Amino acid sequence: MIEIDDLTVQFGGVRGLSELTARLPESVTGLVGPNGAGKTTLINVLSGFVRPTAGRVSIDGQDLKDIAIHKRAGFGIRRTFQNEQVVENLTAADNIRAILDNVPIDGRPRTALIEQALEFVGLAAKGNVLGRDLNAYQRRMLEIARAMVGRPRLVMMDEPGAGLAQHESEHLRDVIRQLHGHCGAQVLLVDHDVDLISATCMATLVLDFGSAIAYGPTASVLAEPKVREAYLGMLEDAT
């Protein structure tokens, strides 16, 4: 459960987020909006990379301002990046092990956790392959595997579907749909691909100019006229 209250982020004269208030209880939530709407800013606030100017964010009742940036992974806030951040000179398995070094593992053997995560994202055979030798899709999957090990509460994905081929995109959908059941984490998905959002997210929050303009079940939210207007830039009276 993500609770956002009056969240404002000011970058100089620009407002990244403007008094955003939302409650996001669903296990897979979409976050959409036109470019510059504040989607990535919201993710960065949750990750701790951006400090809010005002307002408050909490996850499972815990106020995030009390958690230092590098402790958030251990608390359970995980993410993938728009520009993937796989470590090239570590193997796929070591990429995951590097995360397990810093998060609770409940006494389970690391090797088993790593194998499990690799298998879940379809990289079971790639454990010993260096990050640099993985293709773009495999790297994307490895990032997801890194984000889901060791008791995550919230997995945020920033445009995981960008630039994927058809069959890869389908596999990605399966992975996102099963993620909550597999590790219990809430998923927050940012993407421009409305098909991906509709296929995976129970609820969707739409941002525009840093504020929420709609929230609710994905299908009905995406059908709302003001959402279509914000996305497609159409004026209501022009139609």
Add this chain to the structure above:
Amino acid sequence: MTDQSLEGVPSIRAVRFPLRWGVLCAAALIALYVIPDALSNYWLRTFISAAALTIASLSVGPLFAQVGMVSLAQFGLLGVGGWFALRISHGLGAPFEIALLCAGLSAALVGLIVGLPALRMRGLYLAIITLMMAGAIQVLISAFGFPDGGPGILGKSTGARLMMARPFVAQSDQAYLRYAVVVTVFCYLLVLAHVRGRPGRAWAMIRRSEVCALAGGVDIVAYKVWAFALAGFLAGVAGAVLAGGVGQLDGSAFPASQSIMLFALTIVGGAYSWFGPIIAGLMLRAFPALLNDFRVDGNIATMVFGIGLLHALITAPHGIAGQLSDLAGRLRRVLGRERKAGP
């Protein structure tokens, strides 16, 4: 976000062939036993210094290759280690091993201070700051000199200079060379344990990018500081090995320019390879000695190093060690092809 000018070159490779390495170790042990007895005094001392400089280069390599940070203060830290080793050895009459350890620890502490700017700076600015630290250390060392058996904190004697006590098991030059090589091996193992363990993974994440490390829960401050402390420790140990080898140290022998030379030759030798520091150590000490042996001015070595650095930066980011391993790989492929083509 970190210095990634040599991005895309391989990390230090893991040991994969236990049997082959077993044979290599046995051969190395035999060589270690036989070779020192065959060397002249001049070459013994040269190789002792080369072993110390190998450790010094080993302190530069991981910092650069693993974390992507440049320290140009490492030769200064060598001096710090040497100073404390001499001070403790002369002042307390402590065994060499204690002096060695204290030298490492004190240089680690100073290295940690050198590394503090690294928490805020990177790339060229960090390099310049560390170079200024090396300059500060140079001023202190040339002002106060090294302890040589005298009284007081500075330990300067007015009469005859005393030699630093060597390890109990390694009084002769031959034995001390063996001892220095063993210390070098221990330093290598220390670095290996770091690189293959938790710090190595955290450093790799930091080198990838700081957001990647933060999102992965890495305490960037702690691991950067730890990297600098480890590098300082190794430089300090190198200083103690050098002090033990020569018996005393010269106050003018630790200029900041030597730190630049050490860094440059680590790049030439190959910062990303386990053999790189050995090549760097040999180039720093054995190569000038070799030139002297041929009655050529050893200072010409500096020119050769300059050309070598240009060569490394332009054509061989893996350094000489990388080129050697490329060559070995090519030979293996050629041999493999011949074997296949044969009966």
